[in-house]
Each structure stands twice: as C-alpha cells, then as structure tokens.
Amino acid sequence: MVDYDLSESALVSLVTLALEGQKGLRLAQAGGRSVGEVLSGRRSRPVRIEREGDTLVVDLQVSVDYGKSVIESAKEAQRTVCDVLTASTGLKVRAVNVTVVAVEYKEPNAA
Numbered sequence: 001m002v003d004y005d006l007s008e009s010a011l012v013s014l015v016t017l018a019l020e021g022q023k024g025l026r027l028a029q030a031g032g033r034s035v036g037e038v039l040s041g042r043r044s045r046p047v048r049i050e051r052e053g054d055t056l057v058v059d060l061q062v063s064v065d066y067g068k069s070v071i072e073s074a075k076e077a078q079r080t081v082c083d084v085l086t087a088s089t090g091l092k093v094r095a096v097n098v099t100v101v102a103v104e105y106k107e108p109n110a111a
Contacts, residue, residue, distance in 0.1 A: 024068035063102035
C-alpha cells in the first residue's frame with residue numbers, strides 16, 4: 001500500500017473547481033484588507049482548510065448574485081464541497097462553513 005499526503009493547495013484547488021459550476025455563487029475576491037489583516041500581516045483567503053488526521057473543516061468566503069437565495073446557495077455550496085472532497089480524497093468532511101461576504105448585482109446585458 002502506498003502512503004500519500006495531499007497538500008493544502010491541492011485541497012483548495014478541489015474546492016475551487018467544485019464551486020466553478022455553481023450558478024449565482026463564486027468565491028470572494030481578495031479585496032480590501034481589514035485592520036486585523038494589516039496588523040497581522042496576513043491576507044484573508046476565500047478558502048481555508050483545517051485538517052486533523054483524516055477529517056477536514058472548510059471555511060469559504062463567497063459572494064452571491066442579487067436575486068439568488070443566499071441560504072439555498074450556501075447549502076448547495078456546502079453539499080458540493082463536501083461531496084467532491086469526500087469522493088476525491090476519501091477524507092471525512094466534518095464541516096463546510098460558508099460566509100457570504102457580498103451580494104452582487106449584475107446588469108442584465110453585462111458580459
């Protein structure tokens with residue numbers, strides 16, 4: 001049996017790919033920085049993953065399109081991320097925490 005380890009960046013890539021197909025929801029863009037981020041020197045990331053043994057806790061920061069149900073979009077993101085990580089890695093997902101940081105209005109004729 002071969003032992004392997006998945007890097008955090010590989011797990012983040014899986015989460016990013018999982019959410020690309022979800023309509024009306026996207027990972028938040030790294031924008032303005034809070035005072036805490038400036039003082040600590042750390043930047044906020046839209047996907048953070050904590051791993052303890054064979055379990056994962058995922059924290060997402062997302063934006064939702066105006067007119068789309070925030071709650072339903074967050075639940076769908078939780079299901080999608082949990083399913084993809086479990087199927088792709090065999091690890092158990094203990095929680096997917098979704099924080100909606102923005103609701104974005106898109107012009108109907110905008111590209």
